[in-house]
Amino acid sequence: MSETHLSEIRVDPLINKEEVLIQNNQPQELKMDETLGNNSSQNNERSLWLGSIMREVTEDKNNQPLSPKIPKVPHKLRNENEECYRPLVVSIGPYHYPERDTTLREVETLKVPMARQFILNGGKDIELIYSELEKVIQTAREFYNEIDITGFDDEQFAQMMFLDGCFILQFISCVTDHNYENLEMSDRLIVTVKKRLASASGYNWQLKSAQQPAHLLELLHSLIICSHKSKVKSSPRRYGRCLSYLVTCCQKIIPAKPERGHYLYSSAKNLKKVGIHFMPSQTSGLMDVKFKPSFFYGTVKLPTLTIDVLTMPLLLNLVAYEKSTALDQLPVTSYICFMDSLIDDADDVKELRSKGIIVNFLGSDQQVADLFNNMGSSLEPDNSAYNDVKREINRQYESTLKRWVAEMQQTYFHSPWAFLAFAAAAVGLALTATQVYYTIHPPPHPPPPPPPPPPPPPN
Structure with a gap:
């Protein structure tokens, strides 16, 4: 009976199992062929394994979901100051939509009459305007996380965006023309909405600058306002006053170039x-x-x-x-x-x-x-x-010198009376020092006058 030997133990890197290769009494040529075959198989397995790594990386990159262009507030910030991220008087878009029938109902009821007034002012057919908006509604949905708008079908989403867009443009129109009576709002609500829309417009400008979206406000504005020759000259200026000012503000807050960081520790x-x-x-x-x-x-x-x-x-x-x-x-x-x-x-x-x-x-x-x-x-x-x-x-x-000068100035020169007191003390100190000096070092006495000449002898 031929004797069996364990020639080697090989660990397969793919399945992490030990394989025991049993060497029998085989011809040398056959063993060499088996060795070459094993090496070739091992190389093929390694190539497949390395290729799978690169293929998975590529697939992960291609399948990675895009972040929404209008994202929600990060959880960390929202948990610390949640009340700061809730709308006070009006909700725009799908976020906070359930609050429209509760805490935000006062302004929500004004959206329909304001949209009607906006359409009437433009003199366009509402069916035509709405059909044009429906063409870009799918693009508008892509600005949000799909999970956040699953409760809206395309028709509901289009109706919401139509009312919100008309509300914003009508509000800007009334404010820039000082036509506040058409808003049917209290002064408190007008001021609050103005500030809220200003910040929202700032976000929209940055989104537009970075990603060039099809902006619904621009679409509504072009359909209703810019199509009328009588308003082509005045309307862009009226509506541009708010938006161009926001663009200027956004441009001003962008720093020129980054440098190494420094810290400030003093109040x-x-x-x-x-x-x-x-x-x-x-x-x-x-x-x-x-x-x-x-x-x-x-x-x-x-x-x-x-x-x-x-x-x-x-x-x-x-x-x-x-x-x-x-x-x-x-x-x-x-x-x-x-x-x-x-x-x-x-x-x-x-x-x-x-x-x-x-x-x-x-x-x-x-x-x-x-x-x-x-x-x-x-x-x-x-x-x-x-x-x-x-x-x-x-x-x-x-700077030690500058600190000393500043402390001296604040101590002795912070008021006219302090300055006069300092000046009087300085003069008194100077006089005292002069007196002490001359006491210790008196000036030399002048030499005595020469004796008078002797009187002339008598005649």
């Missing part, structure tokens, strides 16, 4: 102590922050910001937009964090408010400080934002 009141003062800048762009140095002092120029009850929701919605769209630059987030670094308490707000940088319609200065501290506590800014300003501020703050 406004502490910067004032080292000779760094504040003044409002000439524009309202969030990135228009500059530092103007001088020999001993420095000035930080900041845009003026009005703070009221709508400021926090507006800023946080802009932050949510930046995060959900994965922008390379985060101008609004960086601005909030920069202001948070300047504001620790009410004294910092008082300093900025006294310089005209903050206009406080919210309440106390401490409420404004809490607003920025709450918003900035969970945000991560773009570290390259405000690099030049932060670098110059830190350089001024760390």
Whole structure:
């Protein structure tokens, strides 16, 4: 009986199993053929395995779902300040649609009469306008996650977008023409809707700039307004005043170029102590922050910001937009964090408010400080934002000579009486020092006068 030997144990990398190759008393040529065959099979298996890796990567990339162009607020932000992301008076689009019959019903009931008035003002057939909108409704659906609009068929989605679009354009038309009586709204609602639509239009402009969508507002505007020769000249100007202003604001907040990040560790009141003062800048762009140095002092120029009850929701919605769209630059987030670094308490707000940088319609200065501290506590800014300003501020703050001059100025020259007291003390000190010096080092006495000449001898 021939003896069986275990020639080798091979581990298959594909199935991770040990194969025992049994060598019998076979001719040498046959064993060589088997070895070559095994090597060839192993190479084929390896090629198939490597090819499957690349094929799966390609398939995953091709099958990866596209992110929505109008995304929802990220869960992390929504969980921290959920009330800031809920509409106060009006809902536009499918998000928050169930609230239209409850908390938002007051304005929701105005959409139909405002749409009717908008169509009548344009003088176009409503069937024609609606049929044109239906042609692009499938493209409009692609701007949202499909899971968020499963409750809408194409007809329901088109009706919702038609009413919302007509409402926005009619509202802008009445506001720009100061025709407020046609809105049938209270002054409070008009102001609130104006601010909300301003922020929404800012989002739409950035989407249009980046992705060139078929904008429903542009379609409705072109069908109803631009088709009338009598309004071709006036309407674009009327409607453009709002939108072009928003475009300009969005362009202003984009930084020019990224650089290495710097950090700011001192609040406004502490910067004032080292000779760094504040003044409002000439524009309202969030990135228009500059530092103007001088020999001993420095000035930080900041845009003026009005703070009221709508400021926090507006800023946080802009932050949510930046995060959900994965922008390379985060101008609004960086601005909030920069202001948070300047504001620790009410004294910092008082300093900025006294310089005209903050206009406080919210309440106390401490409420404004809490607003920025709450918003900035969970945000991560773009570290390259405000690099030049932060670098110059830190350089001024760390200068021993400039700190000494600033502290001296605040101690002895902060008021006319303090200056007079300092001047009197300086003069008194100088006189005292002079007296002490001459007491220790008296001036040399003048030499005695020469004796008088002797009298002439008598004759």
